[in-house]
Amino acid sequence: SAVISQKPSRDICQRGTSLTIQCQVDSQVTMMFWYRQQPGQSLTLIATANQGSEATYESGFVIDKFPISRPNLTFSTLTVSNMSPEDSSIYLCSVVGLAGDQETQYFGPGTRLLVL
Amino acid sequence: GESVGLHLPTLSVQEGDNSIINCAYSNSASDYFIWYKQESGKGPQFIIDIRSNMDKRQGQRVTVLLNKTVKHLSLQIAATQPGDSAVYFCAEKASGTYKYIFGTGTRLKVLA
Numbered sequence: 018s019a020v021i022s023q024k025p026s027r028d029i030c031q032r033g034t035s036l037t038i039q040c041q042v043d044s045q046v047t048m049m050f051w052y053r054q055q056p057g058q059s060l061t062l063i064a065t066a067n068q069g070s071e072a073t074y075e076s077g078f079v080i081d082k083f084p085i086s087r088p089n090l091t092f093s094t095l096t097v098s099n100m101s102p103e104d105s106s107i108y109l110c111s112v113v114g115l116a117g118d119q120e121t122q123y124f125g126p127g128t129r130l131l132v133l
Numbered sequence: 134g135e136s137v138g139l140h141l142p143t144l145s146v147q148e149g150d151n152s153i154i155n156c157a158y159s160n161s162a163s164d165y166f167i168w169y170k171q172e173s174g175k176g177p178q179f180i181i182d183i184r185s186n187m188d189k190r191q192g193q194r195v196t197v198l199l200n201k202t203v204k205h206l207s208l209q210i211a212a213t214q215p216g217d218s219a220v221y222f223c224a225e226k227a228s229g230t231y232k233y234i235f236g237t238g239t240r241l242k243v244l245a
Contacts, residue, residue, distance in 0.1 A: 018179065048231055057141060084154070106183060109176055113231065116182060121167060122224070122233055123177040132186045 019044050019114045021125035030100055037096045038128045040110030044092035048113035051083070054127070055087045055106045063108075066093040100132045141220060143240040152210040156223035156236045161204060163225035166232070168197060168208045174220045180208070180221075210241075218243045 020043040023093065049066040062070040064085055067127050072085035087093040097104050110125040146152045158166065164185040181192035182198045183190045183206075190197050196209040198239050223236040 021176075062232060065231070070213050112221075116179065117183070119165070119182060120180055121179060123179060124169075127176045129174075 023125040027129035048110040052109040135182045154208045162227040191241040
């Protein structure tokens with residue numbers, strides 16, 4: 018499985034500011050995703066990070082609020098823009114890798130964001 | 134403290150007993166399923182997966198059962214240990230897509 022790291026691991030931010038989260042994978046991967054996990058909730062897909070083109074956003078998420086970059090096959094960033102307390106969540110990067118002969122999904126450790 | 138799992142259904146199990154965590158999935162077209170374990174302060178960790186052409190798969194101390202008739206998935210943990218305490222999520226994926234749909238999660242508490 019791929020080794021995924023995220024920076025920062027946690028942050029406390031003031032409302033109205035923006036935070037950029039980095040995701041680094043130790044091998045080239047085709048598919049990278051960003052998820053949000055609100056307190057006490059399950060995981061919700063924000064977008065698919067596409068290498069060399071604009072990210073594909075899920076319903077309810079827009080590029081102005083969550084701009085994503087993916088300059089190569091091992092790195093992606095997610096920015097949470099103009100933050101409000103409702104953006105307080107865990108943000109998770111994931112990639113598709115192989116488990117035996119089956120493609121499956123692996124997650125990074127997450128970034129814990131608290132917006133005051 | 135960690136906020137994941139605060140409002141999730143909880144299963145309490147005595148150490149050494151077997152645990153069974155259940156999941157009802159939504160899409161009859163889903164053909165691949167995963168169980169994840171999420172410990173406090175960590176990202177979801179892959180535990181075991183199963184394809185729709187199987188109804189049972191075993192790993193080390195874990196077994197996943199799939200009942201496609203009633204769209205039900207379960208995770209069985211044998212001889213539950215304190216280190217098994219975590220939130221467990223099921224995830225489903227339909228053939229031809231790359232999107233996973235996650236269940237609501239179950240918090241497993243192991244009692245000493």
